[in-house]
Amino acid sequence: MTLNRQVIFALFILALDAAYLHQALSLTFPFARGEPGPAFMPLILVVVLAIGALGVLVQELRGTPDPDDEVGGTFALRTLALIALTAGFVWAFEPLGYWIATAGYTFAVAWLFEQDRLGGVRAVLTSALIAAGITVSGWLFFAYLFELFLPAGRF
Amino acid sequence: MSGEILQGFGALTDPVTFFYLVGGFLMGLLFGAIPGLTATLAIALLLPFTFAMELTNALVMVMAIFMSGIYAGSVTGITVNIPGAAGGAITTMEGYPLTKRGEGAKALSLDALASSIGGVLGALVLMFVAIPMSQFALLFRTPDKFALVFMAVVTVVIVAKGSIWKSLVAVTLGLMISTVGFDNMVAQGRFDFGSHNLIEGVLLLPAVIGLFAVCELFLQGGSPPRGALDAPNFKVRHRDFLPKWADIREIGWWTYVKSSIIGVLIGMLPGGGASMASFVAYAEAKRVSKKREEYGNGSHEGLSAAESANNAMCGGAVVPLLTLGIPGDAVTAIIFGVLLIHGLVPGPGLLTNEMATIAPMFAALMVAAVFVFLSVLVFGPYYIRLARMNRAVLYSFIAMVAMVGTYASTFSVFQMWVALGIGIFAYLLRLMSYPLVPMLMGFILGPYLELYMRRALITSQGDVMIFFQSPISLGLYAMMFLFIYFLRIRAPKVG
Numbered sequence: 001m002t003l004n005r006q007v008i009f010a011l012f013i014l015a016l017d018a019a020y021l022h023q024a025l026s027l028t029f030p031f032a033r034g035e036p037g038p039a040f041m042p043l044i045l046v047v048v049l050a051i052g053a054l055g056v057l058v059q060e061l062r063g064t065p066d067p068d069d070e071v072g073g074t075f076a077l078r079t080l081a082l083i084a085l086t087a088g089f090v091w092a093f094e095p096l097g098y099w100i101a102t103a104g105y106t107f108a109v110a111w112l113f114e115q116d117r118l119g120g121v122r123a124v125l126t127s128a129l130i131a132a133g134i135t136v137s138g139w140l141f142f143a144y145l146f147e148l149f150l151p152a153g154r155f
Numbered sequence: 156m157s158g159e160i161l162q163g164f165g166a167l168t169d170p171v172t173f174f175y176l177v178g179g180f181l182m183g184l185l186f187g188a189i190p191g192l193t194a195t196l197a198i199a200l201l202l203p204f205t206f207a208m209e210l211t212n213a214l215v216m217v218m219a220i221f222m223s224g225i226y227a228g229s230v231t232g233i234t235v236n237i238p239g240a241a242g243g244a245i246t247t248m249e250g251y252p253l254t255k256r257g258e259g260a261k262a263l264s265l266d267a268l269a270s271s272i273g274g275v276l277g278a279l280v281l282m283f284v285a286i287p288m289s290q291f292a293l294l295f296r297t298p299d300k301f302a303l304v305f306m307a308v309v310t311v312v313i314v315a316k317g318s319i320w321k322s323l324v325a326v327t328l329g330l331m332i333s334t335v336g337f338d339n340m341v342a343q344g345r346f347d348f349g350s351h352n353l354i355e356g357v358l359l360l361p362a363v364i365g366l367f368a369v370c371e372l373f374l375q376g377g378s379p380p381r382g383a384l385d386a387p388n389f390k391v392r393h394r395d396f397l398p399k400w401a402d403i404r405e406i407g408w409w410t411y412v413k414s415s416i417i418g419v420l421i422g423m424l425p426g427g428g429a430s431m432a433s434f435v436a437y438a439e440a441k442r443v444s445k446k447r448e449e450y451g452n453g454s455h456e457g458l459s460a461a462e463s464a465n466n467a468m469c470g471g472a473v474v475p476l477l478t479l480g481i482p483g484d485a486v487t488a489i490i491f492g493v494l495l496i497h498g499l500v501p502g503p504g505l506l507t508n509e510m511a512t513i514a515p516m517f518a519a520l521m522v523a524a525v526f527v528f529l530s531v532l533v534f535g536p537y538y539i540r541l542a543r544m545n546r547a548v549l550y551s552f553i554a555m556v557a558m559v560g561t562y563a564s565t566f567s568v569f570q571m572w573v574a575l576g577i578g579i580f581a582y583l584l585r586l587m588s589y590p591l592v593p594m595l596m597g598f599i600l601g602p603y604l605e606l607y608m609r610r611a612l613i614t615s616q617g618d619v620m621i622f623f624q625s626p627i628s629l630g631l632y633a634m635m636f637l638f639i640y641f642l643r644i645r646a647p648k649v650g
Binding site for chain 1: 548
């Protein structure tokens with residue numbers, strides 16, 4: 001019996017389930033007014049999710065995970081960097097505007113994928129070219145071809 | 156009806172619509188063939204643009220991506236032993252041994268021919284079955300509709316690969332997300348934490364972008380760079396991609412037809428999809444084959460069976476969406492969104508009232524299936540290069556379209572945060588080997604499941620027996636138990 005990452009994740013799902021239950025209990029209780037009401041389905045879902053998460057827990061604690069499970073991804077620092085970059089991009093998108101925010105974001109994403117192939121300096125040049133091409137083509141698609149609004153920045 | 160379908164073909168002669176058809180076809184080829192990218196991702200990325208497109212063009216483009224993306228999933232499987240998508244895995248088992256023997260061009264040509272035949276047959280079934288089925292669906296009362304959606308949710312759980320518990324967790328999480336926001340039946344906010352942004356619930360677009368595009372970007376962050384791929388060891392001349400009549404006769408027309416029928420039926424099944432279609436058709440072809448020893452070593456028959464079913468699935472998957480309002484897989488779930496964005500509600504009345512709008516979609520599916528065969532004659536020699544596309548270009552492009560597309564379609568930075576949040580959560584689920592398609596299906600089907608359940612219980616004053624009174628409901632539950640038996644308890648095996 002081992003406390004592996006699958007077990008921890010199943011416990012995390014159960015914690016989410018508890019938080020959802022807490023919110024569901026603040027709604028009108030089912031059939032209190034003669035009809036199922038807004039809490040009816042959420043309460044059923046709380047039970048079903050708990051059954052599912054407990055099923056995973058039991059499978060893992062018994063050491064009998066399903067051999068046909070899809071192959072999971074691999075965690076890497078680059079993923080953390082991508083999450084941080086995307087969060088930064090969302091935060092800066094309206095204040096900096098489409099051009100600056102997108103150019104910076106695509107440059108950084110491209111560099112993350114290029115630096116292990118080309119090395120630091122060459123990756124900077126290639127990524128700058130890629131970012132310029134993608135930023136311009138994005139604007140052509142969204143703003144020019146489909147006439148959708150893109151922010152210009154607050155300067 | 157046939158007149159409207161012919162008009163659908165006529166609509167494709169419009170240069171702009173034809174441009175979208177070809178554009179979608181090429182986009183599907185590109186995304187389907189690149190390992191790690193899928194037709195689902197291509198359609199998810201297209202979703203923001205559909206806001207500004209005419210509905211016919213959007214549907215035509217989506218259908219073309221669907222057909223070519225499913226086909227292209229096997230191309231790099233055959234040439235370099237890396238299937239572009241999970242649906243191409245079975246074809247790879249037979250196609251790559253052919254490539255290693257120097258028969259790569261033949262494998263690609265048989266692959267394209269089988270995909271074309273399957274795709275055309277699937278589209279034909281869609282054209283002839285959709286109208287009668289939607290008329291039958293008009294007989295459904297609220298408890299029957301609940302039984303239908305419930306069957307779909309259960310089937311999605313049982314057909315997902317791997318642990319059934321993980322699949323159950325995924326679909327329930329999707330159902331839970333669908334409960335966020337305003338409750339239409341009693342005018343009360345739920346799970347919105349007092350935020351005006353959440354009162355309208357989680358929108359489909361950021362959910363799809365988060366689940367498939369943002370999550371994929373993060374997953375790729377953790378995957379090592381691809382090494383140099385083997386060069387194909389066959390001469391690549393255009394004329395080599397014409398299949399030989401002797402090979403087609405050896406495979407036999409019945410293999411194509413039977414596999415296509417299997418593909419269509421599995422496509423109609425909620426949660427079915429290309430992988431299961433090719434898997435079951437391959438297993439069936441092997442079961443009745445006189446040359447079983449060739450399977451796994453480059454069997455033309457096995458390759459053709461898997462590919463026919465793969466592409467026939469496309470037509471089948473659209474049937475329950477248009478006739479019953481039940482999306483069969485992730486792609487049709489996104490098509491569901493495209494229709495909703497343009498004010499059309501998929502379901503029994505759709506084909507009766509909007510056949511003129513929907514008919515070009517049917518036509519596009521069939522024309523795209525024909526294009527599949529033509530494409531191998533034109534692009535066959537270049538397919539190998541698709542697997543070598545620069546990852547920096549690819550993923551910075553995906554990142555830009557995903558996030559900017561979410562903003563451009565909703566004018567809301569909050570929805571970008573939602574897409575990012577769902578993307579991170581989906582990434583964690585994938586890291587732990589939880590399937591994402593059931594989550595999307597739960598999210599899409601959740602509002603209908605709840606609506607029909609509550610309406611039925613209100614009518615019956617809380618008596619649950621209302622769900623077991625109508626013959627249609629009972630028939631649907633019986634089908635559900637049959638699916639559980641055949642797809643989980645006695646699931647077919649390839650080996």
